[in-house]
Amino acid sequence: MVVRTRFTSIALPLLFHLFSGAVGGFFVWHAFHGGRGVAADLQTRREIASVETQLKQVGAEKTLWDRRIALLRGPVVDRDLLDEEARKQLNRVGKDDLVVILANQQE
Known part of the structure; x- marks a missing residue:
């Protein structure tokens, strides 16, 4: 139980930052090369x-x-x-x- 809570508290923010970085990168790439x-x-x-x-x-x-x-x-x-x-x-x-x-x- 403690392992699952600790994994969730680390994995969710990490996934959120990776996803938002990918979306931001997509828009930055298209701002230059679109x-x-x-x-x-x-x-x-x-x-x-x-x-x-x-x-x-x-x-x-x-x-x-x-x-x-x-x-x-x-x-x-x-x-x-x-x-x-x-x-x-x-x-x-x-x-x-x-x-x-x-x-x-x-x-």
């Missing part, structure tokens, strides 16, 4: 930084093209840019141009 945990947050922040970098590059390219298009529009057209684009579109060269043909050039 779908909305710390690891997922870090991955999302990396993806956001990558997309923002791409956005800056595309914005710079858009600014470049806007500038070039503005030179071809309006009352005054940049003749050099117009000549360059016309030669590129028609696949022609000017009489004063120097043409260098490179071997094994891949596109």
Whole structure:
């Protein structure tokens, strides 16, 4: 009788602490590795930084093209840019141009 009471007084609190530790560990593990945990947050922040970098590059390219298009529009057209684009579109060269043909050039 005394052994059973002593075993119960030690085993019940021990089982309670083990169970609550396991439940707490479960929630802590999911707080870090779950779908909305710390690891997922870090991955999302990396993806956001990558997309923002791409956005800056595309914005710079858009600014470049806007500038070039503005030179071809309006009352005054940049003749050099117009000549360059016309030669590129028609696949022609000017009489004063120097043409260098490179071997094994891949596109």
